[in-house]
Amino acid sequence: MSMFCYQCEEAAGGRGCTVRGVCGKTDDVAAMQDLLIYLLKGIAVYGDKARSLGVVDSEVDAFVIEGLFATITNADFDRERLATLARRALELRDRLAGQFHSAYQRAHGHPFAESLPEMATWVPADDSEDALLLQGRVVGILADLEMDEDARSLRELLIYGLKGMAAYLYHAHVLGYRKDELFGFVHEALAMTAQDAPDADALVGMALRCGEMGVQTMALLDEANTTSFGTPEPTQVNLGVKPGPAILISGHDLRDLKELLEQTKGKGVNVYTHG
Numbered sequence: 001m002s003m004f005c006y007q008c009e010e011a012a013g014g015r016g017c018t019v020r021g022v023c024g025k026t027d028d029v030a031a032m033q034d035l036l037i038y039l040l041k042g043i044a045v046y047g048d049k050a051r052s053l054g055v056v057d058s059e060v061d062a063f064v065i066e067g068l069f070a071t072i073t074n075a076d077f078d079r080e081r082l083a084t085l086a087r088r089a090l091e092l093r094d095r096l097a098g099q100f101h102s103a104y105q106r107a108h109g110h111p112f113a114e115s116l117p118e119m120a121t122w123v124p125a126d127d128s129e130d131a132l133l134l135q136g137r138v139v140g141i142l143a144d145l146e147m148d149e150d151a152r153s154l155r156e157l158l159i160y161g162l163k164g165m166a167a168y169l170y171h172a173h174v175l176g177y178r179k180d181e182l183f184g185f186v187h188e189a190l191a192m193t194a195q196d197a198p199d200a201d202a203l204v205g206m207a208l209r210c211g212e213m214g215v216q217t218m219a220l221l222d223e224a225n226t227t228s229f230g231t232p233e234p235t236q237v238n239l240g241v242k243p244g245p246a247i248l249i250s251g252h253d254l255r256d257l258k259e260l261l262e263q264t265k266g267k268g269v270n271v272y273t274h275g
């Protein structure tokens with residue numbers, strides 16, 4: 001199946017990118033990102049159930065937001081790194097599955113026997129990029145053509161909300177700030193997108209909650225940034241360019257920016273930002 005991505009306002013023709021992204025994303029990278037989202041949904045199926053039994057794996061939580069963040073527009077076009085993330089997703093999914101099954105057995109006195117969605121149990125033929133891509137090409141947005149169109153759109157809307165939330169959660173996380181409720185919500189909402197036929201009304205409700213959680217995430221990031229770097233204030237900055245080697249950055253990973261400035265200090269490398 002050829003790529004289909006309509007996650008941002010740059011989408012070709014206002015409808016979707018199908019051959020190559022307007023952003024530069026290739027068909028292979030799109031498939032690897034689709035696979036990663038698919039596997040993150042599989043993790044969330046266990047993450048949501050495990051939490052209800054008191055099982056929390058903070059490494060898994062951090063990985064899920066890192067993985068979601070890696071798929072937002074222009075964040076990561078490195079197919080090899082995405083394949084590495086997909087392999088790690090498989091490892092962590094299976095680790096969490098083991099924790100969940102043990103906790104369920106302890107809590108209920110018998111094994112968990114309900115059926116699970118495919119992404120919670122799928123395993124590749126081998127861990128080569130080719131085997132991963134093969135699956136990535138059949139699990140994208142258009143994989144469920146028989147699904148109700150509104151529900152499918154709402155499902156993607158929710159995933160995009162979670163991706164945005166994850167980017168900010170990740171920035172806060174690397175500064176040492178986390179709030180368990182927000183990670184729990186990511187698992188709960190992603191697990192809903194793993195359902196075969198999620199209810200449209202339920203998806204609307206979850207998307208609205210995602211908005212509320214997004215506001216809480218921004219408050220957490222604000223706290224992380226202002227505590228780590230101080231409160232922003234109007235400041236005179238240099239505009240224009242200087243001769244010499246340069247690094248141009250975009251985004252708002254303030255810790256990365258700080259480290260970059262420290263590493264380039266006194267080396268004659270100019271760092272340019274857009275804001």
Ligand code: SF4
Pocket residue numbers: 005006007008009010011012016017020021022023024025072073074
């Ligand atoms: S993220 Fe890239 S491929 Fe996807 S819609 Fe935007 S421009 Fe197109």
